[in-house]
Structure formats: structure tokens, C-alpha cells
Amino acid sequence: xxxxxxxxxxxxxxxxxxxxxxxxxxxxxxxxxxxxxxxxxxxxxxxxxxxxxxxxxxxxxxxxxxxxxxxxxxxxxxxxxxxxxxxxxx
Ligand code: FES
Numbered sequence: 863x864x865x866x867x868x869x870x871x872x873x874x875x876x877x878x879x880x881x882x883x884x885x886x887x888x889x890x891x892x893x894x895x896x897x898x899x900x901x902x903x904x905x906x907x908x909x910x911x912x913x914x915x916x917x918x919x920x921x922x923x924x925x926x927x928x929x930x931x932x933x934x935x936x937x938x939x940x941x942x943x944x945x946x947x948x949x950x951x952x
Contacts, residue, residue, distance in 0.1 A: 867942070870949040871895065872914050886938035886950075895952065897938065904940035911938050916948030 866881045869889065880889040887909055890897050900908040904922035913936050920930045922937035929935065936950070 865946070867945070868947045869943075870947065871952040872949055873952055880943075885940060886936075886942075886948075890938070890952075897952065899939055902939045904937050907937065909937050909939045910935050912951035914949040914951055917944040918942070918948065919944045 866879055866884075869878045869880055869886055870876075871878065874895075876893070876895065878889050878893045878895065880886050885902075887897065887899055887902065897911070898908050900906045902909075904924065907922075907924040910924070913934055917933055918936040919942040920936070921940045921942065924937060925935070936948070938950070
């Protein structure tokens with residue numbers, strides 16, 4: 863997508879805006895949200911987070927096609943969002 867999107871954090875109630883050229887991971891880190899990560903490029907699976915609502919635009923190399931189709935998890939270092947908002951279990 864060409865525009866940014868919003869990430870709602872279900873546990874903290876925070877909402878973080880992800881600019882179009884950024885990533886969910888770096889937007890969260892910039893907002894002071896502590897999240898685990900390692901490779902930052904969709905390879906390791908460390909940054910996997912459960913999706914509560916919204917549709918991920920998967921760009922990782924970790925999830926299988928079946929896992930992608932469920933839209934239940936997202937690798938936040940590299941994947942985007944289809945639409946303008948996603949809610950994560952954070
Ligand atoms: S940090 Fe490795 S897949 Fe996201």
C-alpha cells in the first residue's frame with residue numbers, strides 16, 4: 863500500500879501510526895514499545911505477533927502458505943497491512 867496505516871495494540875490500548883516507508887517494528891520501537899526481533903528482514907521469525915483484527919500483507923519468508931492464509935500472525939519487521947488498520951496482541 864502507498865499510504866501509512868495504524869497499528870492498535872490490544873493490551874496497552876496504544877495506537878501507533880506506521881508511515882509508508884517504515885515498518886511496524888520500527889514504528890513500535892520509535893514509540894517506545896519493546897518488541898523482540900532479530901534479523902529485521904523476514905527470515906528468523908523472532909518478531910512474530912498474533913493478529914486480532916485486520917489483514918496482514920505478508921512479506922516474510924517464515925510462514926507457510928497455509929499460515930499466511932489464516933492471517934492470524936504477522937512478522938512485524940517486514941510485513942505490511944492491507945487496509946488502513948491492524949490490531950495486534952501487544
Ligand atoms: S525479526 Fe526476523 S523475521 Fe522479523
